[in-house]
Structure formats: structure tokens, C-alpha cells
Amino acid sequence: IDTAIVVVAAGSGTRLGAEEPKAFVAIDEHEILRHCLRGVLRARPAQVVIVAPASHLEAARRLAAAEAGSAMHLVSVVAGGATRQRSVAAGLAALDPRVRTVLVHDAARALTPPAVIDRVVDTVRETGHGVLPVLDVVDTIKRTDGEFVTAHVDRSQLAAAQTPQGFPREALEAAYASASADFTDDTAVVAEAGLPVRRVAGSETSFKITTPADLARARDLVRRASR
Numbered sequence: 487i488d489t490a491i492v493v494v495a496a497g498s499g500t501r502l503g504a505e506e507p508k509a510f511v512a513i514d515e516h517e518i519l520r521h522c523l524r525g526v527l528r529a530r531p532a533q534v535v536i537v538a539p540a541s542h543l544e545a546a547r548r549l550a551a552a553e554a555g556s557a558m559h560l561v562s563v564v565a566g567g568a569t570r571q572r573s574v575a576a577g578l579a580a581l582d583p584r585v586r587t588v589l590v591h592d593a594a595r596a597l598t599p600p601a602v603i604d605r606v607v608d609t610v611r612e613t614g615h616g617v618l619p620v621l622d623v624v625d626t627i628k629r630t631d632g633e634f635v636t637a638h639v640d641r642s643q644l645a646a647a648q649t650p651q652g653f654p655r656e657a658l659e660a661a662y663a664s665a666s667a668d669f670t671d672d673t674a675v676v677a678e679a680g681l682p683v684r685r686v687a688g689s690e691t692s693f694k695i696t697t698p699a700d701l702a703r704a705r706d707l708v709r710r711a712s713r
């Protein structure tokens with residue numbers, strides 16, 4: 487196995503307003519994390535490292551075993567940290583020594599198509615660069631300081647970042663070892679360390695479940711797909 491996917495699922499999900507940590511909130515009879523794993527396990531075989539809240543390690547293991555079946559030997563579960571970046575670092579510490587290509591994926595992007603995952607892996611292998619799946623921005627976006635609009639940004643130069651983001655292992659580990667600020671995505675961490683980052687096509691269904699409206703959209707998509 488020369489590829490790994492770190493699935494970060496250790497967030498609390500404050501904006502979703504649920505009792506459980508976000509990854510353990512149900513979409514249908516299955517949780518956000520389980521739906522995410524389904525997509526990950528339908529992509530080409532890879533080591534899967536799930537980063538879960540310390541309170542939910544056993545729950546994550548159980549749900550992963552139910553989804554992975556005989557592929558469970560590829561899956562491990564580790565405890566996350568206080569920020570997304572620390573959770574990613576915890577996942578990187580659990581990589582198999584043979585792994586050369588690493589993807590980092592938000593559990594909250596539960597309905598990401600396996601084809602996007604494979605595309606990211608292929609592009610990392612072909613180029614040796616960081617790889618970011620994106621969508622064109624449909625809204626007009628402004629820079630603001632809170633009270634005033636400070637810049638009018640050309641939409642054609644913008645892209646909406648998704649996950650999984652992919653990297654050569656050494657580059658990602660080196661970038662994490664020297665990371666200064668706390669970033670909300672991994673391409674920002676490697677870009678700071680000087681690695682070029684390429685874009686590939688993301689997907690409408692890779693949206694991040696963040697608010698109750700996002701959860702309703704995910705439920706609707708899953709319901710339609712099962713008909």
C-alpha cells in the first residue's frame with residue numbers, strides 16, 4: 487500500500503448545533519463519518535487513518551468496521567487535537583512506513599465521489615505537487631474589515647477549496663514540521679513551505695456539512711440516491 491487517506495473527524499460541529507460531534511450525526515440510518523468512509527473505500531485501495539474525538543474512538547472503530555468489512559485491516563483510528571491542523575498531525579503520525587502519497591480529507595464532506603479521490607491521487611503521483619480539488623466561485627466575493635468593504639475581488643481569479651487534498655508524503659510531513667500559523671486547509675501549509683499546488687476539478691456533492699441547511703441537503707441527496 488503506497489497511498490493513505492487521513493480522514494479528519496475530530497471537530498465538535500458547533501455550527502451544526504447537534505449533541506454529538508459532527509461526524510457522528512446521522513444523515514440517514516448512517517452517520518456523516520460512515521458515509522464519508524463509504525466514498526473513501528470505493529476509491530482505489532489506501533490506508534485509511536480516521537482522526538476522531540478522544541471520546542469517540544470506540545464509536546469510530548465500530549462504525550468503520552461495519553462499513554469496511556474485510557478491508558478493516560487497512561483502517562486505523564487515532565485521537566484528534568484542539569484544531570484541525572493538530573488533528574491532521576495526529577493522523578500523519580499513524581501512517582504506514584510504505585506510504586508515499588497522502589490525502590487529507592474532511593469527514594464533513596461526506597458525499598465526496600470516489601472519482602475525485604482517485605483524481606487527486608493520480609495528479610499527485612504524476613506531478614509531485616500538492617493537489618487541491620476546487621469549484622468555480624459562483625458568488626461575487628468581497629474583502630471586508632467588518633464594517634467596510636475593502637476590496638472588490640475578480641471572481642475569475644477565485645476558486646472554492648474542497649478536500650481531499652493530496653501531497654507527496656515527505657513534502658507534507660516537512661511542511662507540518664515547520665508550519666507557523668494555524669491554517670484551515672493543508673494546501674496553505676505546504677504552500678508556505680514552498681510546494682506548488684495544482685487545481686483539479688472538485689464536485690458539487692463534495693460540499694462540507696457545516697450548518698443545519700447543509701445537513702438537510704445531504705439528507706435529501708442520500709434519500710434521492712436510494713430511490
Ligand code: C5P
Nearest residue numbers: 494495496497568569570573592593594
Ligand atoms: O469545522 P469544520 O467543518 O470546518 O472542520 C473541517 C473538518 O476538520 C471536519 O471534518 C472536522 O471534523 C475536522 N476537525 C478535526 N479536529 C478539529 C477541528 C476540525 O478533525 N479540532
